[in-house]
Amino acid sequence: MTEKSHLAYSRKIAWEHLSEQEKQAVMDMGENYKLFIKRAKTERETALLIREYAESRGFVSLDKIQRPLKPGDRVYHAVRGKSFIMAVLGERPLTEGANIIGAHVDSPRLDLKVHPLYEQSGLALWDTHYYGGIKKYHWLALPLALHGVVHKNDGTKIDICLGEEIDDPVFTITDLLPHLSKDQMEKKLSEAFPGENLNALCASLPLKNTEVKERVKETVLGILNNKYGIIEEDLVSAELSLVPALTPRDVGLDRSMVGAYGQDDRVCAYALLMAIGGINNQTRTAVGIFADKEEIGSVGNTGMESAFFTNFIAELLEKSVKHYNELLLRKMLSSSAALSADVNAGLDPNFEDVMEKNNAARLGCGVVLTKYTGTGGKKGANDAHAEYMARVRRIFNQNNVIWQTGELGKVDQGGGGTIAYMLAAYGMDVVDCGAALLGMHSPFEVSHKADIFMMYRGYQAFLQS
Numbered sequence: 001m002t003e004k005s006h007l008a009y010s011r012k013i014a015w016e017h018l019s020e021q022e023k024q025a026v027m028d029m030g031e032n033y034k035l036f037i038k039r040a041k042t043e044r045e046t047a048l049l050i051r052e053y054a055e056s057r058g059f060v061s062l063d064k065i066q067r068p069l070k071p072g073d074r075v076y077h078a079v080r081g082k083s084f085i086m087a088v089l090g091e092r093p094l095t096e097g098a099n100i101i102g103a104h105v106d107s108p109r110l111d112l113k114v115h116p117l118y119e120q121s122g123l124a125l126w127d128t129h130y131y132g133g134i135k136k137y138h139w140l141a142l143p144l145a146l147h148g149v150v151h152k153n154d155g156t157k158i159d160i161c162l163g164e165e166i167d168d169p170v171f172t173i174t175d176l177l178p179h180l181s182k183d184q185m186e187k188k189l190s191e192a193f194p195g196e197n198l199n200a201l202c203a204s205l206p207l208k209n210t211e212v213k214e215r216v217k218e219t220v221l222g223i224l225n226n227k228y229g230i231i232e233e234d235l236v237s238a239e240l241s242l243v244p245a246l247t248p249r250d251v252g253l254d255r256s257m258v259g260a261y262g263q264d265d266r267v268c269a270y271a272l273l274m275a276i277g278g279i280n281n282q283t284r285t286a287v288g289i290f291a292d293k294e295e296i297g298s299v300g301n302t303g304m305e306s307a308f309f310t311n312f313i314a315e316l317l318e319k320s321v322k323h324y325n326e327l328l329l330r331k332m333l334s335s336s337a338a339l340s341a342d343v344n345a346g347l348d349p350n351f352e353d354v355m356e357k358n359n360a361a362r363l364g365c366g367v368v369l370t371k372y373t374g375t376g377g378k379k380g381a382n383d384a385h386a387e388y389m390a391r392v393r394r395i396f397n398q399n400n401v402i403w404q405t406g407e408l409g410k411v412d413q414g415g416g417g418t419i420a421y422m423l424a425a426y427g428m429d430v431v432d433c434g435a436a437l438l439g440m441h442s443p444f445e446v447s448h449k450a451d452i453f454m455m456y457r458g459y460q461a462f463l464q465s
Helices: 020-039 043-056 215-228 232-237 263-277 308-318 326-334 386-398 420-424 449-463
Strands: 074-079 083-088 099-104 109-120 123-131 144-151 157-162 199-203 238-244 249-251 257-260 286-291 337-340 367-370 403-405 429-434 445-448
Touching: 020 043, 020 249, 020 257, 020 263, 020 449, 043 074, 043 083, 043 144, 043 263, 043 286, 074 308, 083 308, 099 263, 099 449, 109 215, 109 232, 123 215, 123 238, 144 232, 199 215, 232 238, 257 449, 263 286, 263 429, 263 445, 263 449, 286 308, 308 326, 337 386, 337 420, 337 449, 367 386, 367 449, 386 429, 386 449, 420 429, 429 449, 445 449
Parallel strands: 099 286, 099 337, 337 429, 367 403
Antiparallel strands: 074 083, 083 286, 109 123, 109 238, 123 199, 144 157, 144 238, 249 257, 257 445, 367 429
16 A cells, blocks of 8 residues: 655545535535526526525625725625625725635526527527537537516516426527538538527417418517517517526436536636625625626626726725725725636546646546636736735635645647636736536536535635635
8 A cells, every 4th residue: 555645745535524514514505506506597697696695694785885884794786787796894994905706607608689580491580699608519409498688668677587497488409410411510610500500499380360471480579579568679678598498407326516507607606605695703804796797708897897896895995994095995906815716627537638637627626726727828817926826725724625726728728717817907916716617618517516615615714814
């Protein structure tokens, strides 16, 4: 038997370092997480769930507080129903900085176009525009549900969620049968499935009135009008998306993993929500960010490139100090410490050749610290400083958090980015920290329950440090 070196680093299997009570907590959290991810299939739905949970834990809208803030205050700000930010005020002056964790709540999906409904070859279809990085063939021959909102001309808002219940109809994008796929099979994957062909079956029954030109389309419009009171023009002021009509499931005979749509990055958002919702008696102010639009560059007024984060912090400061000014805000932000809560790619036994095994994350080995992301020569990376890596590692070790490190594939293979560099732009230290996934950006991503638990424990330890 080989004796284990006390000098060498070795990755730990999280399950082997848990007590029986902790193992039960892992499984219980897995069940609660599945309930969350089942309802959180769009950024709007996720932000609403986060708000409901925050209010149940005593958080109140910052806009409603007119008095000076005091230690222990729990506040939030909702951003256009798509992003959310919350804070627990600490004993130490806010001017000394805060502990900040930022996740994102959007995921790859198929958005309906502004004019989405059309008829062709006797069928009605939804015309879509994919959102975020997807493998387009993943979205073929898959049951799809319709989620979103429609704002009518009279100002009425209609919420739509169709395809999630067992007796609901679903939509689907058909694939070409193998018997006729000779030309398709000879193309590169990136060319075999054009984005303009991601059109979902919507209906097939024609209206009885033969004077109507597009009778099947008219059938759909009639159903939409009867069910939701909307007309075709209302679709111009709508945000409707097709997402997998799949229920989160336990994966594996041992039920150790979770398979679900949208785990990038709602698995981190869930862990962050549980962590910040459960803290009290803070020494240092804790801030949780749930941002939109990360999958398309964090743009728009609900993404991290916008002003909603700095506006929230500025209002916290203005209600905490006597003489607020912009320099105070800048110093506070640069004195803060942050985690970018985002997922990493787990080592997949079926695709090991794209990973460098010594530096690849593994499912079940705890929360992943990703020192840098980026592409090629670290282009677009934050690249956390050694001093800060040591600080986070120390926090995790002192709080029995099983952690590992990971990179996003081989150096020349690809790469990716997170909101880490956007937080770093304020001068604060930041490192990426989240769960490893298999099948990232697919309609059915896989996470490990022990990693979710360690992520929650790690986030809470960091916020309370």
